[in-house]
Amino acid sequence: MVESGGTSSGNAWTRNNPLVSQDMSSVFYIHPSDANTTQLVSVKFNGTGYSNWKRSIMLSLSAKNKLGFVDGTVIKPVASHVDFKLWERCNDLVCSWLLCNLDDSISRSVMFFKTAREIWLDLEERFGYASMTQIFSLEQHLTELEQGSKNVSDFFTEIKSIWDAMSDISPLPCCTCRKCTWNVTQKVLQMEQDRKLLQFMMKLSDRFATVRGDILMQQPMPIISNAFGIFSQEERHQSLSQVTQQTEALAFMADNKKGLKKSNGNYKGSQIAGGATGFKKNTYFCTHCNVAGHSVERCFKLHGYPPNFKFKDRKVAANVSVNSSGISNDNAVNSGISVAQYHQLMDLLNKQNTSGAGSSQISSFDH
Structure with a gap:
């Protein structure tokens, strides 16, 4: 062709x-x-x-x-x-x-x-026709639009594309008489700029509330491009501040970890996961008395209390004593006989071992 x-x-x-x-x-x-x-x-x-x-x-x-x-x-x-x-x-x-x-x-x-x-x-x-359906779709998209996790640049690009599409479908009216002394066209454009700036600031995250308040106090308000630059600088400043705070927090955790390792030998170490610090839990459990905190090999009720052991309960201290053989009287109490009968039984067993006497001595035991 x-x-x-x-x-x-x-x-x-x-x-x-x-x-x-x-x-x-x-x-x-x-x-x-x-x-x-x-x-x-x-x-x-x-x-x-x-x-x-x-x-x-x-x-x-x-x-x-x-x-x-x-x-x-x-x-x-x-x-x-x-x-x-x-x-x-x-x-x-x-x-x-x-x-x-x-x-x-x-x-x-x-x-x-x-x-x-x-x-x-x-x-x-x-x-190329402009229908109310297209305008409705753009208005609905603009109403539901929020910054969310997007940065300021991406969010501004998205909302500006909607503004441009709406301006292309439904352009603003302008004066063409060339004799107007009221500057109607400039006033309409200024009102449209202010409306877009308010929409942009309303849909930003709350972390920009301080900067947003400063811009609202200005008279006249800046144009939309200058406001975008201000919010972009604030976003970069917040990112740098967040990195500094995280670095200081990690350094503080590292210092605490070193100090705890020196002061406590059983300290397992800090587990940094989501900002939390974990300590090694006590895993000892006694199967004899069903109490956590010690093992069955170190159970005082099973092997006897050590000399000069300080009891928290006076009743327990009165019922527990350590005999010469190292066996605790607590077992005698749990067996259903009195302390006096327990001592008599022990004396009888000791005599049986030394003299070799038979069952006649057991029958003479006084119940």
């Missing part, structure tokens, strides 16, 4: 007009790198996000000095005009660019339009 103007008559006209064909400021100038299969935007238009795609295409066409072929400023000359062949070649090139940057299904629907202007108007009629 690009070579449609490359006829012999066209080449003859170009040879007769070398200045026009080589003038880079002319709308008919085509750079050697301008291929008809060039993709002007990163994503092809598939029916959604028309405003963003339209903006990207217009920027690319303007950079190539071909925007006039879609907005209607470059009017098609008559067939007998000297510029007709140049216009036809550039128009075909712009049509190729538009088709290459559309999805296959949409591209087929505008394939047989003759001019780039017709393709552009058809896309505008189908996808």
Whole structure:
């Protein structure tokens, strides 16, 4: 399609007009790198996000000095005009660019339009309308938007994209009389800036409450870009302060760990997990008296209390004594006999071991 103007008559006209064909400021100038299969935007238009795609295409066409072929400023000359062949070649090139940057299904629907202007108007009629459904969707997204875990830069980018989409769908009114002495347009723009700034600050985290209060006290309030810079600096300051506090806390834990290791040999060591410090728990448990704190090998009730043991309960101290054989009287109390009977039984057993007497001595035992 690009070579449609490359006829012999066209080449003859170009040879007769070398200045026009080589003038880079002319709308008919085509750079050697301008291929008809060039993709002007990163994503092809598939029916959604028309405003963003339209903006990207217009920027690319303007950079190539071909925007006039879609907005209607470059009017098609008559067939007998000297510029007709140049216009036809550039128009075909712009049509190729538009088709290459559309999805296959949409591209087929505008394939047989003759001019780039017709393709552009058809896309505008189908996808460029502003409906209340689109405005409702953007307003709902803006209402539900919160900073959450996002940083200030990412959050500002997200909310600004919504503002730009709403401005494209429903632009602000402006005065065009050029005789207005009330500066209505400037006042409307200032009110819109203040409204956006308030929305931005309302949806930030509470950790920016101090800076937010300082900005609200200013008269007049700063523009939205300056406010974004202030909150970004505050976020970096808070990040540095948090790192410093964590470093100091870890150093304090390390000093405490060294001190506890020196003062307590049974200290297991600090376990830093979520800021908590753990100590080694006592795992001793006596299976004889079912009491934690000592093992069965060190149970005083089973092996006897040591001399000069200090009892906390006087009743227990009165019922417990250590005999010459090292056996505790506490076992005698638990067996159901009195202390006097226990001593008599022990004397009888000692006599039996020394004299070898039989059962006659046991029968003489006085119950």
